[in-house]
Amino acid sequence: MRRSRVRAIALTLLLAAGPALTGCVSAFMVPGPEETSGSAVAVVPPSPVADSPSPFAGTAAIRDFAFDPAGFTVSPGAVVTVTNTGTTAHTLTAQDGSFDTGPVAPGAAVSLTAPGQPGAYAYVCGFHHFMRGILTVG
Structure with missing residues (x-):
């Protein structure tokens, strides 16, 4: 009993x-697109990049559990280098799925290509969703 x-x-x-x-x-x-009302984040589908001179390249670092910088601007189609200086694996993943580094091991660096369409692209770490930033393509 x-x-x-x-x-x-x-x-x-x-x-x-x-x-x-x-x-x-x-x-x-x-948050999904329906939860971001009132924010300035545009969800823009990726487009093919025409053959042209290399666009301005950007860099981002992952330091422990934060992106550095959390927001940065690159040219359409730019190559962005992401370096993980932390002690655990992270990703830099667009919320709309337009780019994703995949897991970046501690001490490793990977490259991704920015979307071809200008706009603001919110991104997160796929493992640690509190890690957020915005990539502005312009």
Whole structure:
């Protein structure tokens, strides 16, 4: 009889705490386009880049659990070098899926090509969604 009472109390506590826990978890999730109303982030589909001289290149570093800089501007189609100086793997992934470095190991550097269309592209770390930034193509 005591065991069923303990289970009933545990279930009641879990049901009561559920909404509060959902709010905590959602704070670390990447907002979808419907959740970013009022923000200046444009979701622009990628376009092919015509053969032309090399555009201005950019660099970004990942230092522990932050992008440095968190926001930067490059030319359309620019090659962006991403260096991970932290101690764990990270990604630099566009929320709209237009670019993604894939996992970047500590001490490694990778390159990605910026979208060909001007606009602001929000990005996150695929492993640590609280790490965010904006790549402006202009």
